[in-house]
Amino acid sequence: MIVEYIRYTISEDTAAAFLDAYERASHVLDADSHCLGYEFTQGVEDPTHFVVRIEWDSIDGHENGFRQSAGFADFFAAVRPYFSSIDEMSHFDVRKDALRHEH
16 A cells, blocks of 8 residues: 655635535545545644545556556646645655564
8 A cells, every 4th residue: 555645734714615616626536446435634724734544456557556556647736726825745654664663
């Protein structure tokens, strides 16, 4: 599994429209076989910070499966107005072998 993190800075006056855009886009993620799950979070200390976390079956599934799918055009149309507000967009490998739990 690969996790994609997209960090945004969204002004307070466009936050509602941003969340609405991702609500529309989430229907495409729900229907895509490569998307294993996702979440949208908003900063508590700084509510202009948002993080979108999407779990993909693989990078290939994301880049060559999802991005080539029929639904991608709808997804991209919904979120494209906010691409200039992206601070970071990166893929991460989940490393369960590196986790340490201390109590």
